[in-house]
Amino acid sequence: MIELFFWPTPNGMKPLIFLHEVGLEYELTAVDINKGDQFTQEFLEIAPNGRIPAIIDHAPAVSEIAVSVFESGAILIYLAEKTGQLLPQSEKGRTEVLEWVMWQMAGLGPMLGQNHHFNVYAPQKVAYAIKRYNDEASRLYAVLDLRLAEREYICSDYTISDIVCYPWIARHERHQINLDDFPSVKRWFDTMSGRPAVRDAYNRAEKMNVGAPVTDASKSILFGQTAETVRGAVSKKRS
Ligand SMILES: N[C@@H](CCC(=O)N[C@@H](CS)C(=O)NCC(=O)O)C(=O)O
Numbered sequence: 001m002i003e004l005f006f007w008p009t010p011n012g013m014k015p016l017i018f019l020h021e022v023g024l025e026y027e028l029t030a031v032d033i034n035k036g037d038q039f040t041q042e043f044l045e046i047a048p049n050g051r052i053p054a055i056i057d058h059a060p061a062v063s064e065i066a067v068s069v070f071e072s073g074a075i076l077i078y079l080a081e082k083t084g085q086l087l088p089q090s091e092k093g094r095t096e097v098l099e100w101v102m103w104q105m106a107g108l109g110p111m112l113g114q115n116h117h118f119n120v121y122a123p124q125k126v127a128y129a130i131k132r133y134n135d136e137a138s139r140l141y142a143v144l145d146l147r148l149a150e151r152e153y154i155c156s157d158y159t160i161s162d163i164v165c166y167p168w169i170a171r172h173e174r175h176q177i178n179l180d181d182f183p184s185v186k187r188w189f190d191t192m193s194g195r196p197a198v199r200d201a202y203n204r205a206e207k208m209n210v211g212a213p214v215t216d217a218s219k220s221i222l223f224g225q226t227a228e229t230v231r232g233a234v235s236k237k238r239s
Pocket residue numbers: 009010011012033038050051052053070071072073105221222
């Protein structure tokens with residue numbers, strides 16, 4: 001059984017979609033990031049970065065003890081290798097998928113996160129930051145659009161490279177992006193949105209009924225973190 005430490009955010013949705021695609025048995029453990037659950041000792045034990053998602057595989061293929069994984073990209077690779085699904089085994093096919101997974105993890109995700117932060121959450125409208133991340137969002141959407149112009153999916157078949165990107169593209173309106181300007185992304189997005197496993201994963205997440213994604217109260221938890229936050233959580237753990 002896979003225990004998924006989850007909150008319904010783009011990074012949280014990635015492993016949930018995977019689990020629905022392959023039909024692995026799972027249980028959700030809610031980590032309410034708006035209340036600071038990401039700083040509990042139990043959670044930091046498996047996810048030292050204090051971010052969801054994370055998993056514990058209680059029935060790993062080889063290891064005799066449970067295996068935990070943090071970072072959504074690492075989780076997808078781990079689950080794909082465990083199940084032998086959605087990650088090709090050929091040298092070329094696997095490398096290509098990993099390239100796009102890394103592109104999402106290091107580029108698309110962080111840049112769109114900053115885009116949303118400065119457009120929506122920042123208490124001041126910082127024109128330079130807003131332009132910087134709007135420009136970067138449009139550049140990244142164009143990279144994906146060119147890639148998808150010649151393919152149904154990001155790599156040769158449906159793989160974890162599609163799963164890792166979808167939950168972020170699903171929030172295109174928040175990134176000031178009109179999908180009509182990126183027709184191949186739009187076509188791919190519609191295909192992805194129609195996949196039963198994707199719909200089931202979003203329906204499952206919706207059942208958590210968490211209300212507003214970020215409230216005024218949660219802003220101070222989410223956006224005021226420093227080295228002291230990390231050291232404070234660790235010293236609580238040691239005492
Ligand atoms: N690179 C990480 C990023 C994870 C991440 O930023 N998760 C957010 C939710 S999407 C989170 O846990 N935020 C809690 C916080 O900022 O305190 C991954 O892909 O797993």
